[in-house]
Structure formats: structure tokens, C-alpha cells
Amino acid sequence: MKNTIKIERARHNLTQGDVAEKIGVSRQSINAIEKGKYVPSTVLAIKIAQLFKLSVEELFFLEEGEEL
Amino acid sequence: MKSSYLLPNKYKIPGWIILIIGLILGVFLRFTDFESDVLEIKVLAISGGGDTIINNSGLEDASDYFRVIKNSVLDEITALMIIVGGLFVGFSKEKVEDEFIYKLRKDSLVWAIIINYVILMFTVIFVYNFSFFNILVYNMFTPLLIFIFRFNFLKAKS
Numbered sequence: 678m679k680n681t682i683k684i685e686r687a688r689h690n691l692t693q694g695d696v697a698e699k700i701g702v703s704r705q706s707i708n709a710i711e712k713g714k715y716v717p718s719t720v721l722a723i724k725i726a727q728l729f730k731l732s733v734e735e736l737f738f739l740e741e742g743e744e745l
Numbered sequence: 746m747k748s749s750y751l752l753p754n755k756y757k758i759p760g761w762i763i764l765i766i767g768l769i770l771g772v773f774l775r776f777t778d779f780e781s782d783v784l785e786i787k788v789l790a791i792s793g794g795g796d797t798i799i800n801n802s803g804l805e806d807a808s809d810y811f812r813v814i815k816n817s818v819l820d821e822i823t824a825l826m827i828i829v830g831g832l833f834v835g836f837s838k839e840k841v842e843d844e845f846i847y848k849l850r851k852d853s854l855v856w857a858i859i860i861n862y863v864i865l866m867f868t869v870i871f872v873y874n875f876s877f878f879n880i881l882v883y884n885m886f887t888p889l890l891i892f893i894f895r896f897n898f899l900k901a902k903s
Contacts, residue, residue: 701843703839703841703843703845704841705846705849705900706843706844706845706846709845715845721844
């Protein structure tokens with residue numbers, strides 16, 4: 678699953694640590710999600726999207742032929 | 746992230762201290778065969794309280810149950826320190842506990858168990874006699890220690 682967290686962070690001038698702190702998760706989580714290494718739970722995905730005032734689907738998208 | 750089995754974060758530092766003292770004592774005991782009389786006290790032996798006897802199947806404890814014997818408890822204390830310290834370190838909450846940390850912990854546990862038994866299988870095949878007894882002694886602690894190492898490695902990497 679791809680995402681545009683890095684772009685949105687740059688747009689809002691936030692570090693990974695800032696985002697983590699605002700949402701109440703660890704910095705490692707934001708880093709892993711941003712790199713596409715970890716697919717967040719629905720709750721966490723919604724929280725991140727809300728922080729950037731976007732819908733979840735504007736922030737996260739499936740890649741072509743993505744498997745579960 | 747709610748998880749019922751984890752200790753509060755304040756157990757982390759005491760855990761590390763107990764674990765490290767335990768490991769230092771363990772290495773010291775291992776390489777000096779240090780048997781102290783200072784900590785020799787009377788203990789209750791539910792099993793293994795009898796004399797060691799030699800029979801046709803090798804060394805064996807005489808089957809005596811529930812006996813009070815004298816024993817130096819330094820090695821027992823050392824083992825308990827490694828286990829208690831290890832459990833505190835491995836199963837106390839991180840400062841920020843969330844779903845990703847929870848996943849790292851679970852993955853590390855699975856990884857540690859698999860690696861531990863792969864190594865144990867190797868030693869079952871290639872290590873014999875008293876050397877294998879030593880392997881079993883290490884194996885009391887290796888699942889916990891590999892888990893702690895792996896978890897902290899993954900956490901530091903991400």
C-alpha cells in the first residue's frame with residue numbers, strides 16, 4: 678500500500694516525530710507506515726488522514742495487483 | 746493500544762539492571778565453576794534431594810522427594826535474576842505503546858522461538874555428553890534473550 682504521508686508532512690512542515698506525537702503513536706510507527714513497511718489499522722489510518730484534513734483514500738492507495 | 750499482559754513502563758530500567766547483573770554473575774559462574782559456601786542455606790528439594798548415584802543408565806539422582814538439603818543458592822539466584830530481569834525487559838510497555846510496537850514484539854517472539862529451536866536442533870545432532878548439558882543450561886535463557894535482542898534491534902532499525 679502506497680501513501681503520501683511524506684508529501685503531506687512536508688506541506689504541513691511536520692517531522693515524523695511531530696506527527697507521531699500529535700496522534701499519540703511511536704515515531705517508529707509513522708516511519709514504518711511512511712516507508713510502506715507497515716499497513717496501519719483502520720483506526721490509525723483515519724487518525725493520520727484527519728490530521729492532514731484528508732480522506733483516508735486521498736492519503737493511502739492500493740498498488741496495482743496488491744495482495745493481502 | 747491496550748494489552749493486558751504487559752507490565753508498566755517503569756519495570757523496564759529495573760529489568761535491565763537485574764538482567765545485566767544476572768548475566769554477569771552467570772558468565773562469572775560459568776567460567777570459574779565458582780561454588781560459594783557463603784550462600785549455602787537449607788532448601789526444600791521437591792525432587793533431586795537425594796545423592797547422585799551411578800547405575801547402568803549413567804548418573805542419576807536417587808529418587809528422594811521432599812527433602813530439606815543444604816545447597817549454595819548463588820546459581821539459583823543468578824538464574825532467577827536472568828529470568829525475572831528478562832521478563833521485565835521483554836514484557837514491559839514501551840514509552841509509547843501502539844499497534845506497530847505490538848506487532849514488532851509479536852514478530853520478535855516468533856522469530857526468537859524459531860531461531861532458538863533451529864539452533865537447538867543443530868546442537869542435538871552435533872553436540873553430545875556434558876557439552877550438551879551445557880547447551881541445555883544456555884537454552885533455559887536463550888528464547889528470552891534472543892527475543893529481547895531481536896525486539897530492540899527491530900525497534901532501533903525502524
